[in-house]
Amino acid sequence: MTTLHRTLIAAALLAGLVATSRPAAARDPVADDFRQSCSSCHTIGGGRLTGPDLKGVGERRDPEWLIRFVLDPGAVIDAGDPTALELLATHNNVRMPAVAGMTRARAEALLALVARESQLDKSQFQGLAMSTRPFTPADVARGRELFLGTASLANGGGSCMSCHACGQLPLAGGGRLGPDLTKVFERYADRKTLGAWLSAPATPTMAPTFRDRPLEVETEVLPLVAFFEHASRTAQEEQGRTPLTLFFLLSAACTGALLALGGRVWGRRFRAVRRPLVRAASWSGRGRGPAPSERSSS
């Protein structure tokens, strides 16, 4: 699939979902925006996730710099801004993605919300309240079912496998639209960060899909994180046997089977008459004078 295709599909999904999601976002649009666009990586007073804790960020940084960064983080980093580069270095080299449809007004509103929430003792964006109990095999199994789509998501979101591969999956593996999630747990380093991401995925493709169909924290996010943790652990044990190699092995086996079938069906077809005669005679006539083809002819 070309990039153009992906963009078109994403745009189509986006347009459709935005159109249907308008009435739902009525309470506090700015808070909802933060929840959907920022909370997957940032908390306010809840500690660092993928990105830094934003409590009091308005005091730490120049407001104009903040707006520039929120509008297009990539451009600021590429411009060699020292603050941005330092942040990049301290945050595992993860670049903040540009939020789709970000405008100056929206950035100002969001920063105002961060400033307001920073004043509170207990902000509503302190991070995901997910239980910290150890994962059980039942969690992993449930997570696998959710990933494969054999168990459907409560709020009607699409199964992960439609777009993602992860470890060893049955048949041809997962979709290839999104990245392979085998090592996603390692990349995010802990369950809290990954859980926060899952509760409000922020990429241009996932955000519109899951905006109105969020995952349930205890019954869906937690098992999925458990599944990803398990996948990342087992992948290290079974390195080298990715679904792609399985795919090629399967293709080779099918090709072989088809060739064998073709050979059986057409193996005795008419090929030639004269050449085999000559060949057979030259073999049986070895050592008894010149080969027939060397004799004089009429």
Added chain:
Amino acid sequence: MDVRSQISMVFHLDKCIGCHTCSIACKNVWTDRKGTEYMWWNNVETKPGTGFPTKWEDQREYRGGWELDEDGNLRLKSTSRARIVPNIFHNPHMPSMDDYYEPWTYKYEDLFNAPEGDDQPTAIPISKVTGNPMSIEAGPNWDDDLGGSPVYAANDPNLEGLTPQEREQLFAIERLVFFYFPRICNHCLNPSCVASCPSGALYKRGEDGIVLIDQKVCRAWRSCVAACPYKKTYFNWQTGKSEKCILCFPRLETGQAPACFHSCVGRIRYLGVMLYDAERIEEVAKLPPEQMIEAQRDMLLDPNDPDVIRQARANGVHDSVIEAAQRSPVYQFVKLWKIALPPHIEWRTLPMLFYVPPLLPVMSRREGETIASTTDSFFHPVEQARAPMSYLASLLGGGNTGHVTYALRKQMAVRLYRRSRTVGDVDEAVLADVLREADTTEAECEAIYRLTALCTFDERFVIPPAHREEAIEMMKEPHEHRQSAGFGFLAGPRRGS
């Protein structure tokens, strides 16, 4: 009774000297165009041998001719309604170019243009298909001198029924046997090539039974190439049309013998018209092979029978054609004397070219200072002929040795009869015994002798008037045709039209 007329042929194999004059006459008249270089509408094979194309008689390979299905109905071996769709772009059982041969010429200009050097310049072979230098691996008569090599002669499909002793004897040095087998299209009564054509380009002419391919209708399916068990239709790779022996119909229509007949040095060829009962074609073609020769002979009608004449006239056969049928040499060889036999009738196409089986000379060889012979008498018994009866029966008898033995015994009786007349050293009682055994009479022997040895041009070729005016009359007004024929443009056949 549905009486029709058919131009029919007899080749007398005892007279064929294998000079290939017929093949060259045909090639020069018809197949020296581009795309037809490899075609031999007339070819002469040495038997035992694999012939042209290689092993054409092996229908397990080529699947030509007819077979009977479970219900006893005739069906083509090469194709069927179910098989034509998956094989629509390619007939699977066709001879390849290698099974014919890649036609070639030599780069003669090299003989004149080569720079002066220590070596004699040579003309290298050049493919007439690609124009590139090639190495010659096969030809239409490849490696078949004196009974051929172990490659070609030993693989003759007719040898399959022979015992190992018979085979060994056939190829033993100074004993080996061979004879020549000239072949043209048989213009069959039940032609499988006509039946197989998806375009309907092949047809059997109503007035004389000549099988032709309409070059304007042919669409290069090549079904006829696969279906003809004698491999006598050929694909012209230049025009994209199939072609075959046309029995020189433009010559026949003007009262001349076909080119191969006319040029035959050994005068082995006879041509005449036969009346036959078309109603019985299917019935005869379905019979077991050992009964088919008799049944086909039975299907050919006596042109002197008043009932046959009446029916023929009712069917529009012209009186002059009936008169020609009464003088037909083919009628005498096939129907009266029963010494001419159809080749491979077991393929159920009912060929109308008949062969008089060859009576090879007595076997003798040098042993020290003397000549050893297998027999004491001057004429040996037919059973001791050098070509095994089962071999000839496979080729000409539909697997039935009786017909071949009968024909050879009668020919032997003719020789004995002639010896008694010219030399006079044959006991009359012995002669009478031999004649009775051979189912013949002195009068018949005399007639066979005359038509075999003293035949004139007009006795060999009794060509009926073509009566084109009658054929034209069926399609359009003859006067209108006369005014329009021969005026306009001629376009040769080419691909796509």
